[in-house]
Amino acid sequence: MNCTKCKEILAAYIEGLVEDTERVELEEHLNKCPLCRQELQEFRTLHRKLTDSSRNWQQTDIENNVIKRVIHGQNERLRQTSRANRLLDIWRTIMTSRITKLAAAAVIAIVVLFGIGQFFGGTVTFAQVIEPILNARTLTFDFIVGQEEDGPVIHDIVVGNKIRRTFSNMETILILDLDNAKMLTLAPSSKSATYIDIKGPIGEQTKNLMEFVRNAVARLEGHAVEELGKRRINGSDAVGFRVRSHDEDVTIWADSRTATPLRIELKYGQTCYILRNIKFDVPVDESLLSMDVPAGYILTEQEIDLSQFSEQDFVITLRILVKHFYNSKFPDSLGLEDFMNFVGHIQEEANELTMSDEEQVLLGMHFSKGFMFFQQMGPSGIQRRYVGKGVKLGEADKAVFWYKPRGSKTYRVIYGDMSVKDVLPQDLPK
Amino acid sequence: MENSDKYYIQRCLDGHPDDFRYLVRNHQWPLAAYLGGKLGNKSDVEEVAQETFVRAYFSLGQLQKPRSFGSWLIGIAERVAKEKLRERNRFKAMQESFADDKADCSENQSGCELEQAIARLPGQYRDVILLRFYAGRSCKEIAETLDMRPGTVTKTLSRAYSELRRLLSKTAQAQ
Numbered sequence: 001m002n003c004t005k006c007k008e009i010l011a012a013y014i015e016g017l018v019e020d021t022e023r024v025e026l027e028e029h030l031n032k033c034p035l036c037r038q039e040l041q042e043f044r045t046l047h048r049k050l051t052d053s054s055r056n057w058q059q060t061d062i063e064n065n066v067i068k069r070v071i072h073g074q075n076e077r078l079r080q081t082s083r084a085n086r087l088l089d090i091w092r093t094i095m096t097s098r099i100t101k102l103a104a105a106a107v108i109a110i111v112v113l114f115g116i117g118q119f120f121g122g123t124v125t126f127a128q129v130i131e132p133i134l135n136a137r138t139l140t141f142d143f144i145v146g147q148e149e150d151g152p153v154i155h156d157i158v159v160g161n162k163i164r165r166t167f168s169n170m171e172t173i174l175i176l177d178l179d180n181a182k183m184l185t186l187a188p189s190s191k192s193a194t195y196i197d198i199k200g201p202i203g204e205q206t207k208n209l210m211e212f213v214r215n216a217v218a219r220l221e222g223h224a225v226e227e228l229g230k231r232r233i234n235g236s237d238a239v240g241f242r243v244r245s246h247d248e249d250v251t252i253w254a255d256s257r258t259a260t261p262l263r264i265e266l267k268y269g270q271t272c273y274i275l276r277n278i279k280f281d282v283p284v285d286e287s288l289l290s291m292d293v294p295a296g297y298i299l300t301e302q303e304i305d306l307s308q309f310s311e312q313d314f315v316i317t318l319r320i321l322v323k324h325f326y327n328s329k330f331p332d333s334l335g336l337e338d339f340m341n342f343v344g345h346i347q348e349e350a351n352e353l354t355m356s357d358e359e360q361v362l363l364g365m366h367f368s369k370g371f372m373f374f375q376q377m378g379p380s381g382i383q384r385r386y387v388g389k390g391v392k393l394g395e396a397d398k399a400v401f402w403y404k405p406r407g408s409k410t411y412r413v414i415y416g417d418m419s420v421k422d423v424l425p426q427d428l429p430k
Numbered sequence: 431m432e433n434s435d436k437y438y439i440q441r442c443l444d445g446h447p448d449d450f451r452y453l454v455r456n457h458q459w460p461l462a463a464y465l466g467g468k469l470g471n472k473s474d475v476e477e478v479a480q481e482t483f484v485r486a487y488f489s490l491g492q493l494q495k496p497r498s499f500g501s502w503l504i505g506i507a508e509r510v511a512k513e514k515l516r517e518r519n520r521f522k523a524m525q526e527s528f529a530d531d532k533a534d535c536s537e538n539q540s541g542c543e544l545e546q547a548i549a550r551l552p553g554q555y556r557d558v559i560l561l562r563f564y565a566g567r568s569c570k571e572i573a574e575t576l577d578m579r580p581g582t583v584t585k586t587l588s589r590a591y592s593e594l595r596r597l598l599s600k601t602a603q604a605q
């Protein structure tokens with residue numbers, strides 16, 4: 001055997017894998033060749049070192065960490081895929097509907113404007129008892145839709161016919177100029193500002209805040225004032241009054257010494273409002289109510305046409321709401337209070353779905369139209385009823401909502417599959 | 431062995447991420463040893479090995495030959511290790527001593543030369559050494575894994591020893 005052949009099989013020899021005849025030849029060569037003997041020696045040393053070194057690395061345990069990360073990553077990807085699919089689905093629903101130019105942030109505008117209309121209907125009662133609201137130059141208060149004291153809070157600063165409105169459950173700031181039916185919305189995190197022209201019937205309604213108050217006062221005149229006695233509110237002694245008209249039920253708690261209102265509870269139709277931390281004529285930084293776009297904000301102009309909304313807007317809104325935000329199960333109730341909770345929720349969801357600003361605006365605009373359709377029925381005296389509790393999206397035989405259009409003899413009934421039918425009064429779902 | 435790689439790769443692709451642990455188990459030590467040669471210190475090795483496996487998992491669909499999972503993994507590890515070295519270079523003041531392909535053996539000077547040398551071996555020599563010692567496979571199993579005759583495996587091993595010895599003596603001279 002020569003040295004070349006010998007070197008080639010040395011590794012096999014160390015492993016004990018050389019056959020007998022070849023091993024005899026190899027060992028004969030090794031006996032004669034000191035260089036190959038040395039090579040064998042060195043290979044053996046290497047073999048030992050490698051074996052030792054491998055023990056070092058066998059202490060490395062990365063298995064569990066890798067699996068954790070893999071499973072986490074896998075779930076994250078699945079979530080993103082389902083997010084993307086959900087988003088796509090939302091847009092598909094919207095895009096197949098008749099959408100004209102939808103206006104920015106109207107989702108909030110609806111709450112704002114209907115809120116104002118109804119709220120000042122209520123404060124007025126108050127104005128019968130004490131007058132500061134009519135004469136106050138500034139007014140600040142917290143405003144809750146619903147009866148939950150810890151529900152989302154709207155904070156209003158009112159100076160004349162301007163209102164600055166902030167929300168506990170979203171970052172958007174609204175500044176309303178009611179004389180000119182204009183609104184400025186500010187999104188601090190993205191530094192974006194939007195001007196909104198408020199047109200249509202709501203624009204008319206909100207034109208003059210003080211007019212509202214006076215009209216509402218007039219409406220409530222002649223109703224009996226019930227005295228509720230005393231209680232402590234925020235450390236002050238308060239006296240309570242309650243005034244009820246056919247669709248308003250207003251309770252006012254006023255400071256027993258100064259007669260200024262501390263808290264107002266208002267029930268208007270089926271919706272409740274709480275106004276608290278009310279303060280009159282406190283100093284207000286009026287630049288907070290400026291309609292000028294603050295430095296550093298990017299402005300986009302939008303026009304809201306609030307005169308155009310239809311049953312179809314409502315049907316589409318309801319479908320998106322139920323499918324994408326309520327897991328395809330109709331919510332227990334549907335009213336301004338639910339909507340207030342929902343507004344905060346939808347903004348969170350929109351962020352989660354990583355919608356672009358533009359998409360968020362579009363979604364918001366769409367929702368507001370749908371909701372407007374729903375909400376305007378109350379003040380317009382249209383009979384309506386939400387009966388969706390427990391119904392699942394797609395259940396064609398279960399009604400979720402019905403209403404009676406003005407002047408119509410039949411009712412419009414919306415079913416769980418979002419179909420709409422005309423139904424005679426005697427056939428209305430129980 | 432390679433059959434089980436192939437089987438578990440398919441399981442992962444079929445949506446059973448937990449089965450990836452068998453692939454990790456089969457390949458973690460050779461990979462760690464290889465990375466030891468590139469990176470030196472153990473915590474970096476673990477970090478890069480983890481990242482390598484995670485990336486491998488999410489690229490499994492691109493792996494064409496399941497039987498070469500090990501070398502494919504090393505290819506990924508090489509890129510991740512380079513990123514790690516670059517990152518190290520950025521943050522450490524003594525940049526020169528950590529140039530791209532050099533390892534930081536400060537923590538484990540003598541134990542590390544061997545792994546460094548392994549990391550510099552030509553691909554086939556490296557794979558045989560890693561499988562034989564760090565994955566603890568027999569020459570027969572290596573032959574199956576790498577689709578070689580057993581005689582070729584031992585010859586390759588002999589050549590790998592020669593080359594390792596050469597690289598190690600070069601390092602010794604340089605010091």
